[in-house]
Structures are given as C-alpha cells and as structure tokens.
Amino acid sequence: MSVNNKVNIYELAKATGFSTSTVSKALNKTGRISETTRNLILKKATDMNYIANYHAQALSLKKSWIIAIIYSDNLGIGFSHPHFSVILESFKQEAEMAGYEITFVNRNMGNTKMTYLEFCRYRKVEGVFVVNFYSLSSQVPELIESGIPIVSADSGNLAITTITSDDLLGGRLATEYLVNLGHNKRVYHISGPLYTISGQKRLKGFEEIMKERKVEEYKVFEADNYGFEDGYNKALEIIEEKNLPSAIFVGGDWMALGAIKAFQKHGIMVPDDISIIGYDNLDFLKYSSPALTTISQNKKEIGRTSARYLIDKISGQKVESIKIDVEIVERETCKRID
Numbered sequence: 036m037s038v039n040n041k042v043n044i045y046e047l048a049k050a051t052g053f054s055t056s057t058v059s060k061a062l063n064k065t066g067r068i069s070e071t072t073r074n075l076i077l078k079k080a081t082d083m084n085y086i087a088n089y090h091a092q093a094l095s096l097k098k099s100w101i102i103a104i105i106y107s108d109n110l111g112i113g114f115s116h117p118h119f120s121v122i123l124e125s126f127k128q129e130a131e132m133a134g135y136e137i138t139f140v141n142r143n144m145g146n147t148k149m150t151y152l153e154f155c156r157y158r159k160v161e162g163v164f165v166v167n168f169y170s171l172s173s174q175v176p177e178l179i180e181s182g183i184p185i186v187s188a189d190s191g192n193l194a195i196t197t198i199t200s201d202d203l204l205g206g207r208l209a210t211e212y213l214v215n216l217g218h219n220k221r222v223y224h225i226s227g228p229l230y231t232i233s234g235q236k237r238l239k240g241f242e243e244i245m246k247e248r249k250v251e252e253y254k255v256f257e258a259d260n261y262g263f264e265d266g267y268n269k270a271l272e273i274i275e276e277k278n279l280p281s282a283i284f285v286g287g288d289w290m291a292l293g294a295i296k297a298f299q300k301h302g303i304m305v306p307d308d309i310s311i312i313g314y315d316n317l318d319f320l321k322y323s324s325p326a327l328t329t330i331s332q333n334k335k336e337i338g339r340t341s342a343r344y345l346i347d348k349i350s351g352q353k354v355e356s357i358k359i360d361v362e363i364v365e366r367e368t369c370k371r372i373d
Contacts, residue, residue: 042085044134059136103160117317125338184348200332201358206240217372218282221252225269227286266290270297282310288317306370325367
C-alpha cells in the first residue's frame with residue numbers, strides 16, 4: 036500500500052483486476068463501462084478508503100481528470116498508422132498511470148456541431164494533446180488563447196510546447212549516410228508535403244549535406260502526402276527522367292516502400308541499381324524485401340514525454356519544447372559504390 040496508507044489508482048486497479056483507464060472511468064462516471072463493473076470498482080474503492088480521498092482531492096483541486104486528444108486525419112492514414120499509433124498508445128499508458136482518462140475530441144455531440152474549444156469546455160478537460168496538425172488546425176489558436184494546457188507531438192504550431200523528433204538532424208543523417216557510401220554525384224530526395232514542418236526540416240537537412248559535401252547534382256520531388264501511392268508516383272516521375280540517381284532519401288517509410296515497388300515493377304532493383312533510405316522505422320518494414328534502411332524515430336519516448344509534460348503543465352509547471360534524438364537503422368536497401 037502507498038505511503039501514509041493512502042491508496043493510489045494503480046493499487047486500486049490491481050485490487051479490482053481492471054486497467055487504470057477503466058478505474059478512472061468508474062470514478063469519474065464517464066466512458067462506456069457496464070454498471071456491474073462500475074459498481075464493483077466503486078465498492079472496492081470504498082473498502083480500500085480510496086474513494087473519499089479521491090473525491091476530496093478532485094473537489095479541492097476542481098479536477099475532472101480528463102485529457103483530450105486531437106488527431107487530424109486528412110492524410111487518410113487512420114489511427115492504425117504505425118507511427119502515430121505507437122505515440123498514442125505510449126501517451127495513453129503514461130497518462131492513465133497518473134490517473135487521467137483519455138477522450139478524443141468529438142466535434143459532433145448529440146448532433147450539435149462544436150469547435151475544439153467548445154468540446155473541451157463541455158467535457159471540462161484539463162489538458163489537450165495535439166497529435167498532428169494536418170487538418171482543422173485553424174481551431175488550435177482558439178485553444179491556445181483559452182489557456183488550456185496543450186502539448187503536441189507535431190511541430191505544426193510553434194506556439195505550443197512540442198515533443199517531436201529532431202527532423203533536421205534526421206535529414207542530415209540520412210543524406211550523409213548515402214554520401215559516405217559513395218553516392219556523391221546524383222542524389223534525389225522525395226520529400227513529404229512541405230506544408231508540414233517535418234517535411235521542411237527533413238528537406239533542409241538533405242540540402243545542407245548536399246551543399247556541404249558538394250554533391251554534383253541533386254533534386255527534390257515533393258509528394259502530396261506520406262503514403263504508399265505518393266512514393267510510388269514520385270518514383271515513376273524519376274523513372275521518366277531516364278538518367279536515374281544513384282540514391283534517394285525518401286522522407287517517410289510508406290513512401291519509400293511505394294518507391295521501391297515502382298522501381299521493381301520497372302526492372303530497377305534496390306539496392307543493386309539504386310539505393311534508398313527511408314524515415315520513421317516502422318517496425319513491419321524490417322520484414323520487407325529488401326529490408327528498408329531508415330531513420331528511426333523514438334515514438335514511445337515521444338508519447339511518454341508528451342504525457343509527462345502535459346501533466347506538468349496541468350499542475351502549473353513551465354515546460355519547454357524538446358527534440359527527441361533519431362538514429363540510422365542499417366538494413367538492405369543501400370549499397371556502397373566506388
């Protein structure tokens with residue numbers, strides 16, 4: 036049991052056999068759980084002398100113990116995207132361990148349209164985690180002005196505390212890796228959409244190395260999104276040029292996989308004919324053929340740190356934006372040349 040005989044939410048969850056998320060929902064009378072489950076948890080909380088302390092703290096601090104998540108999806112990648120799903124899961128675990136319930140912002144409550152801010156006020160959320168900024172971001176400034184604590188895992192708004200990968204470093208690492216393998220005459224970059232900060236930073240890293248290492252010829256092909264088809268289509272544009280580059284830095288693993296497929300379909304083998312390095316280190320791509328060399332983002336650390344920083348902001352502490360280090364994962368899609 037906890038210090039001073041005060042039971043915490045983790046001990047209550049262990050005693051009931053339910054997750055901290057389910058326990059939080061029962062205590063806050065929110066979420067979709069059965070009455071049987073709710074009553075069982077509340078009874079155990081009373082027996083363990085937890086519920087009185089919990090509600091006393093909530094009332095004294097005027098806490099709802101709810102954190103809202105904004106996840107925009109105009110890229111069509113859904114919640115199952117391997118990058119964002121890992122960030123979301125690690126954020127959720129960290130927040131629930133601290134006793135918070137997670138809810139996704141729903142701008143249509145009871146057939147009534149709501150703004151992000153209206154939803155947050157309606158649900159009395161204590162803080163907001165903005166996963167990405169790809170759509171409806173015009174409503175985010177309203178949230179910022181409201182004073183609700185906000186943390187983001189996507190550097191789409193510099194006014195928000197952001198925990199994200201060091202994409203400038205990542206762009207440099209990927210490009211320098213290719214040059215060090217001997218690719219110093221013709222190197223291309225398939226970038227993500229340049230309305231995203233991550234796309235801009237990765238491109239900047241690429242261009243810096245091209246100039247520093249005096250690569251003779253380099254080009255940039257901007258994709259519409261970060262998907263498989265985007266990489267596939269940009270590879271087709273490169274194939275049409277006839278004079279292929281020796282290597283390509285692709286700004287996302289899904290795009291890299293699409294590009295490899297397009298080259299293979301046209302009899303261009305990776306890495307024998309062309310080397311490719313991706314960006315993200317999506318786990319399943321290590322099983323691709325050939326296995327993708329890429330830049331690894333520490334997605335779990337981004338999610339965990341985002342949760343800790345947001346909880347600190349909720350408690351009144353000041354936190355600053357930080358960048359999480361990236362690293363190269365060497366596999367099979369890059370070849371050393373003379």
